[in-house]
Amino acid sequence: GAGVSQTPSNKVTEKGKYVELRCDPISGHTALYWYRQSLGQGPEFLIYFQGTGAADDSGLPNDRFFAVRPEGSVSTLKIQRTERGDSAVYLCASSQPGGPYGYNEQFFGPGTRLTVL
Amino acid sequence: DQQVKQNSPSLSVQEGRISILNCDYTNSMFDYFLWYKKYPAEGPTFLISISSIKDKNEDGRFTVFLNKSAKHLSLHIVPSQPGDSAVYFCAATSGSRLTFGEGTQLTVNP
Numbered sequence: 001g002a003g004v005s006q007t008p009s010n011k012v013t014e015k016g017k018y019v020e021l022r023c024d025p026i027s028g029h030t031a032l033y034w035y036r037q038s039l040g041q042g043p044e045f046l047i048y049f050q051g052t053g054a055a056d057d058s059g060l061p062n063d064r065f066f067a068v069r070p071e072g073s074v075s076t077l078k079i080q081r082t083e084r085g086d087s088a089v090y091l092c093a094s095s096q097p098g099g100p101y102g103y104n105e106q107f108f109g110p111g112t113r114l115t116v117l
Numbered sequence: 118d119q120q121v122k123q124n125s126p127s128l129s130v131q132e133g134r135i136s137i138l139n140c141d142y143t144n145s146m147f148d149y150f151l152w153y154k155k156y157p158a159e160g161p162t163f164l165i166s167i168s169s170i171k172d173k174n175e176d177g178r179f180t181v182f183l184n185k186s187a188k189h190l191s192l193h194i195v196p197s198q199p200g201d202s203a204v205y206f207c208a209a210t211s212g213s214r215l216t217f218g219e220g221t222q223l224t225v226n227p
Contacts, residue, residue: 004160031213042121042206042217043161056214091160106215108153108160 004109006092012115021077021112025094032075033093082116089113120144121209123218136194138221140207147209152192155204197225
């Protein structure tokens with residue numbers, strides 16, 4: 001079956017511009033996560049959706065970052081007034097409810113590489 | 118603060134030998150630990166996991182060991198194969214979000 005897909009695969013923008021990054025989770029997965037991976041670092045949690053609502057948005061770095069998942073499937077990560085420090089690979093993951101020990105394996109997409117010039 | 122740390126940015130081993138990747142954590146609330154493998158231009162792929170109630174989990178060539186008292190886990194790959202060359206991330210969770218280490222680049226030489 002299809003995995004998690006993310007579009008675009010690469011995005012180059014100028015400082016101060018607005019960008020939207022899209023994630024299509026695995027069909028039937030109710031949980032969706034956004035992570036950000038900077039060069040030489042591991043992925044860093046941004047936000048987690050359970051269905052349509054953001055269950056945990058404590059990882060969003062500031063109010064320039066916002067994410068939505070209006071129908072409980074596709075999610076869009078929105079970044080306003082981009083800064084050079086926002087350059088990173090933005091990863092999306094999805095998971096099903098349930099699983100051993102209460103943990104649900106997260107399946108990752110290939111990521112969107114964002115470059116802010 | 119870095120709650121999950123992988124102190125070795127790289128590791129090089131010969132094909133057929135054992136690869137040992139290490140990870141340390143500081144948060145006692147973590148109750149599940151995972152290893153992910155990542156190839157360039159791809160997302161991380163789940164490899165193996167372990168619950169905090171266990172000290173070992175084995176899956177084929179991959180074994181994860183957990184030492185709770187030392188807050189340390191390790192991934193053993195034996196025998197190592199050239200196709201194992203990738204970045205390996207250690208991750209931990211106490212709920213839904215994963216906290217990742219910085220990654221270790223494993224290179225298996227033929």
